[in-house]
Amino acid sequence: TQLLEQSPQFLSIQEGENLTVYCNSSSVFSSLQWYRQEPGEGPVLLVTVVTGGEVKKLKRLTFQFGDARKDSSLHITAAQPGDTGLYLCAGPAGSWGKLQFGAGTQVVVTP
Amino acid sequence: DTAVSQTPKYLVTQMGNDKSIKCEQNLGHDTMYWYKQDSKKFLKIMFSYNNKELIINETVPNRFSPKSPDKAHLNLHINSLELGDSAVYFCASSLAGGPNTGELFFGEGSRLTVL
Numbered sequence: 001t002q003l004l005e006q007s008p009q010f011l012s013i014q015e016g017e018n019l020t021v022y023c024n025s026s027s028v029f030s031s032l033q034w035y036r037q038e039p040g041e042g043p044v045l046l047v048t049v050v051t052g053g054e055v056k057k058l059k060r061l062t063f064q065f066g067d068a069r070k071d072s073s074l075h076i077t078a079a080q081p082g083d084t085g086l087y088l089c090a091g092p093a094g095s096w097g098k099l100q101f102g103a104g105t106q107v108v109v110t111p
Numbered sequence: 112d113t114a115v116s117q118t119p120k121y122l123v124t125q126m127g128n129d130k131s132i133k134c135e136q137n138l139g140h141d142t143m144y145w146y147k148q149d150s151k152k153f154l155k156i157m158f159s160y161n162n163k164e165l166i167i168n169e170t171v172p173n174r175f176s177p178k179s180p181d182k183a184h185l186n187l188h189i190n191s192l193e194l195g196d197s198a199v200y201f202c203a204s205s206l207a208g209g210p211n212t213g214e215l216f217f218g219e220g221s222r223l224t225v226l
Contacts, residue, residue, distance in 0.1 A: 033214070042115070042201050042217025043154070086152055090215075098167055099215060101154040 003027075004089055004102035012108045016078055021105040023089030024071045030092060032072045033099070034063055037086040046074075079109045114138050117202045117218035124192060125226055131188045132221045134202030142166075143185040144215070145177060146201040154201070160185055189223075197225045 007022050023032065031050045035043035047056050049065035049072060056063045060083075062075040076083055086104045093100035117134040124130055136143060144167075145157040159167035160179045174190045185202060202218040 035215075037152075040219065042203070042219055043215075044217070045214045048214070088154065098156055098159065098169075100156075103151065103153050106152070 004091060004100060006087075006089060006102035006105050008105060009103070010106045010108075012110070013079055015080055015109055015111050017109075018075065018077050019079055019107065020073055020075045021087055021107070022071065022073050023102055025091070026070065028069050030069070032065060032069075033090045034072070034074055035088045035090060035101075037088060037104075038084075043086075043088055076107075079107075081109050081111055083107060084109050113218075115202055115204055115216050115218040117200075117221050119221060120219060121222050121224075123224045123226065126192055126194060128192050129188065129190045130192060130223070131186060132200055132202075132223075133184070133186045134218060135184050136202075136204040136216070137183065138204055138206075138216060139183075140204040140206050140216070141182060142205045142207065143179065143182070144203040144205075145185065145187050146203060146217075148199040148201060148220070150198070157200075158185075158187075192223075192225045194225050197223055199223070 005024050033048045034046045037043040047063045052069045053067045054065045060077045064073050086106050088101050088104045090099045090101045115136045142161045144159045146154050148154045156169050157171045158177045162182050163179045176188045179185045199220040199222045201220050203215040205215050
């Protein structure tokens with residue numbers, strides 16, 4: 001089983017601060033996806049990283065895929081209350097079409 | 112237009128009852144899924160269908176029976192509900208499946224509470 005471990009489980013910060021959340025595995029993944037889930041909604045894809053060492057930016061969000069493709073990080077610069085949500089990483093888990101999710105990091109940004 | 116819609120959004124029922132959740136996607140996707148999100152927010156795949164055919168069945172009890180009448184619909188029927196079935200059930204779809212599954216599009220979820 002390819003486990004995806006996310007840390008920290010919970011992060012509470014003030015508006016304007018920076019934060020980083022992590023997604024780690026002992027297995028190599030061909031790609032990793034990051035989703036954000038807001039209360040009462042389904043997860044929504046933010047980004048897919050495919051190449052080892054890849055860095056992708058989405059406005060104030062920076063995603064990095066580890067060189068060995070076993071880990072990924074999400075860095076948010078100058079967090080805003082709208083960044084509040086559950087951040088989930090996910091990767092293909094071997095079986096046809098199966099996407100495995102990490103347990104998520106709950107981020108709360110207060111004004 | 113909602114891409115992936117599931118009904119009902121909330122279900123409260125007694126142990127032992129049978130209930131169904133319906134899902135429809137208007138994205139023209141080939142693959143649909145059911146995921147279960149527990150109280151700790153962990154999302155776990157239950158089933159996957161590709162063009163109406165069952166592809167993934169993740170050791171889910173037989174009380175759970177998915178049905179795909181066509182590739183735009185995937186319903187979930189649950190017999191003899193138990194307390195542990197209380198969770199949020201998410202329907203999702205993707206353009207393709209297999210190793211290049213790509214982005215999953217999720218519905219809003221159906222919160223099932225078993226009393």
